[in-house]
Amino acid sequence: MSNNQPGADVRHLYIHIPFCHRRCAYCDFNTYANMEDRMEAYVTALCAELRSHAPLSRAVAPPLPMTADLTRAMLRPTIFLGGGTPSMLPDALMARILSAADAIVPLDSAEVTVECNPGTVLARDYLRALRDLGVNRISLGVQSLHDPTLRVLGRIHTAAEAYASFNDARAAGFESINLDFIFGLPGQTVEQWEETLREIVTWGADHFALYALILEERTPLYAQVISGRVTVPDDDVTAVMYECALEHFAAAGYVQYEISNWARTDDPSSPVPTHACHHNLAYWLNADYLAAGAGAHGHRYPQRYVNVMGIDDYIARVSAGESPVAEITALTPRDLAAETMFMGLRLNVGVSATHFRDRCGVEMDAVFGAELAELAELGLIERDERGVRLTSRGRMIGNRVFERFV
Structure with missing residues (x-):
């Protein structure tokens, strides 16, 4: 994808x-x-x-x-x-x-x-x-x-x-x-x-x-x-x-x-x-970002990572020349698409078709066509040629909208 x-x-x-x-x-x-x-x-x-x-x-x-x-x-x-x-x-x-x-x-x-x-x-x-x-x-x-x-x-x-x-x-x-x-x-x-x-x-x-x-x-x-x-x-x-x-x-x-x-x-x-x-x-916008420090979370698709939490543990690992990363989570193309949608919908401008295509390499309707049609019918999102965004009603119950993409 x-x-x-x-x-x-x-x-x-x-x-x-x-x-x-x-x-x-x-x-x-x-x-x-x-x-x-x-x-x-x-x-x-x-x-x-x-x-x-x-x-x-x-x-x-x-x-x-x-x-x-x-x-x-x-x-x-x-x-x-x-x-x-x-x-x-x-x-x-x-x-x-x-x-x-x-x-x-x-x-x-x-x-x-x-x-x-x-x-x-x-x-x-x-x-x-x-x-x-x-x-x-x-x-x-x-x-x-x-x-x-x-x-x-x-x-x-x-x-x-x-x-x-x-x-x-x-x-x-x-x-x-x-x-x-x-x-x-x-x-x-x-x-x-x-x-x-x-x-x-x-x-x-x-x-x-x-x-x-x-x-x-x-x-x-x-x-x-x-x-x-x-x-x-x-x-x-x-x-x-x-x-x-x-x-x-x-x-x-x-x-x-x-x-x-x-x-x-x-x-x-x-x-x-x-x-x-x-x-x-x-x-x-679900961009990649590096992270450093104890307990820091980073994201470089197709992975998400988190460093060790404790200050002393972090210092000891790095001082010994070891990686401070405690856990790596592999992300699938579906994960990337879901996160791009529900994170982007937090923005008032919503998720543009251009951005979804840029980030996920596919059109949003190819992945979430059914979900978007249902949410639009419920009056929780609105769509135009640019993309999709929450309505005022959808904004008040945003978490219920976001759940549809997980």
Whole structure:
């Protein structure tokens, strides 16, 4: 089905920094607190893994102009440092990582994002150092503007500190700043959420990522909810909260381009707003990407891989000259087609026939003709000569639509 080869261009790189001051009550990511003494050894191992990836890199062509037939070739190259809390790293260690990453994805042509916790970004000098190192996008994990809720979540910042960190990032020269928020939080009401929405649209951020709370079984918050010590809004209330976000961001001039993401745009005619996150677009367009670090997940069709989770295990393997990869999953052409459809349908522009053909080497109707016809009849998707996308109704029950392709 696919004409993609394992040696195809790799334009995207994810780097995992697993350190945290404290694990949040809702977090199920691969993160570790009180292990700052491992930072230097971890960065040394991380740079060694990045050097092993360097031969896989290719000359990166300039992205094509954005059109409604959105494809992988329209994306900027990207580097994304996530965690964990990458902003815990001293700037000298960050410099080593970015220097190694530059051999894979050239910094001067890339969108380079660093996730930051407002509780760790305390100095404009640090932010300026990141900017000078080639970082051009900051993502601040604010999550809530309600201080009691932040304490329940185990966050180490206040709402005032989050706003100060945002202003410091802007003063340091960052022209692309994302803010993460969660809704459906413990004790949260629709009125509280609307108050938050009214406040955050006044900040002037370039991008927002809003996610409904997911209770992961291995987290303290899950145990608190199951035991009845904490209550969270039900699905109907969180749906109302989502609709409130749609209304507030639209009124403030932000463009929704993916189910959970909004951005400012300088070109209202473009199908993707100016400040969209190209790294996340790469995921939704099912592009190949390399990954490095403990627990990092990478994708190079026809394989998906994940590194060992533990910091010490990761350091030991790489230091011994061994691969840190713990598991490789083989992907079939059908897997590629399914992922291209349900990931791409998260985008407001949907999946173009051009993109599906480019990624999978076949027309989408040849694989999913029956499923697409049924979903269109149910009013969950709409089709035109360009491709397929979710309707407003389909967007509200997106997971049910995505299941049809698995």
